[in-house]
Amino acid sequence: MSRHDPGGAVGHFSRALRECPVARKRDLARLLYYLGMALRRLGFPNSAVRTWITSQRARRHRQTRELIQRFANGYGMARQLSGDLDDWQAFYAIHTKRYLRCFGKRAFSSADERCMLADIIRDSWLTLRESGTLEGKSTAEKSVLFQATNIDFPLFHQARDPVVRVDFRTGERLCAESPCFCGSGLPFLACCGRTPGEDELETGFF
């Protein structure tokens, strides 16, 4: 059904979870695997990736892992047509998320606000790309660079503190490439440290 009637499938999945909570992790993982397929077909590729990652957290599964490898990039977002587009989408999402968080909101108030922000972020992206700093860098290194890029948004100055990721259970600092602490078997940067994609930012689910 997730293949032929994805809209109906999503409705059934949510009803199933509400009325009949899943008792076994493997059942939940299976439900999420198919839910991801339905979401992808409905045009929510990033939500699909997130759903598969959640499925992998509940239970490691070869097929789910293969789907993630096929459809997700190193940022844990839906894979784009080129590496350059992958980088741009990550840069855009990181700064959009930061902007929205600074204002304590989950979505843009208007289309104008969104356009204005996209222009500002794009300018900053072009400057960064033309500087040549990104060449030869790994996804993990680029992610650090994107986080550290400061964009002065109108009306406020954002905090410039670098993001330090720590596994709170062991107290150890996490590297982007290290296996995620949640047990999914995926690299941290593509799992719990992933970057939300455009459709997630649109809907406010990130």
Ligand SMILES: [Zn+2]
């Ligand atoms: Zn994780």
